[in-house]
Amino acid sequence: MASKSDQPTNRLQAELKKRRPFDSPHQEAVLNVLRTNDQFQNKFGRLFRHYGLTASQYNVLRILRGEAKPMPCLEIADRMIQVVPAITGLIDRLEAQELVIRQRCREDRRVVFVALTDKARKLLDTMDEPVMSLHRGLMGHLTQLELKELSRLLEKARQRVDSAQLPGDQTPSP
């Protein structure tokens, strides 16, 4: 039972069923990023699940295929945006599915190499077309110019992430 004055005047505002307009265009842009991400993640999640994988698992496999040789756990974690401990369980489950194997390095017995199996390579090959097709399906209605501009703006947005101040943050860049 919204009162008459509560009509959203904006698409994102309507999507989120927000009564009031955004505090600032900054906030609106940030929420647009989060919202778009959620919808994309949702789509890709379903696609990957169709092949028995999660998004993170697919991501690990893609990284390994791109590298074309076994990689240490932490190097994989480094290329994902994740933090260290999550990688262990991830690799555990991929190993249980026989998509990767672990082998301890002989020179430095601390490091564990992770390698793709043939099964994983075949699975990835099968997924290539559907994945690319989904990328096109999600973004194909934007012009080349719009795609380029979108990427440029998002990259520009990320430039300040590291220096953005948090309340308790006592370490500006020296």
Place this chain on the structure above:
Amino acid sequence: MASKSDQPTNRLQAELKKRRPFDSPHQEAVLNVLRTNDQFQNKFGRLFRHYGLTASQYNVLRILRGEAKPMPCLEIADRMIQVVPAITGLIDRLEAQELVIRQRCREDRRVVFVALTDKARKLLDTMDEPVMSLHRGLMGHLTQLELKELSRLLEKARQRVDSAQLPGDQTPSP
């Protein structure tokens, strides 16, 4: 040991330490969205944690404050992008922190209303400035025109999310 021809020629490519260029501008734009989201989530996550909240918890509180009156669980869930079952645990933890209270509706005994407490209102007020400040910190270096264009492009991107075809998907819109 990357060979000479493996130099990334692109910012995102470099960030992800990707050897090869992207398959398509569509893919690049999608990955830019995901990457930007991760970095933003990370920043906001830390800010919220500083106040003893997670991003989802803060989101619930904001929705309740915006509505300005008690809401049924599912209506809250509906405004988040999440699926139903997760909301229960979320409310449980907020209730344990005395930030919300549950009250069963008398007319329809299936629904449970969730209401903000004064403690939550005070906490939200405390957080308003830092949160807005972070929004500005993340996006303040984009011009008003760029912010508007970014929001426009992201909204345009979301327009096709629902109709984007998945492999096993036998239900195009009728």
Place this chain on the structure above:
DNA sequence: TGTAAATAATCTACATGTAAACCTTTATGT
């Protein structure tokens, strides 16, 4: 009226992301 269908919320099971502590192995400093 009585039964089936729809709703609101919850529970369970599993994969993930975050933080902090820990173990083993390797590198360093004196």
Place this chain on the structure above:
DNA sequence: ACATAAAGGTTTACATGTAGATTATTTACA
């Protein structure tokens, strides 16, 4: 050589997101 620090992984604890099943109520309708 020995103590210490650093590095690579793992473990534990907790909050979340997804899917599917379940309970309690309410609504629809034959």
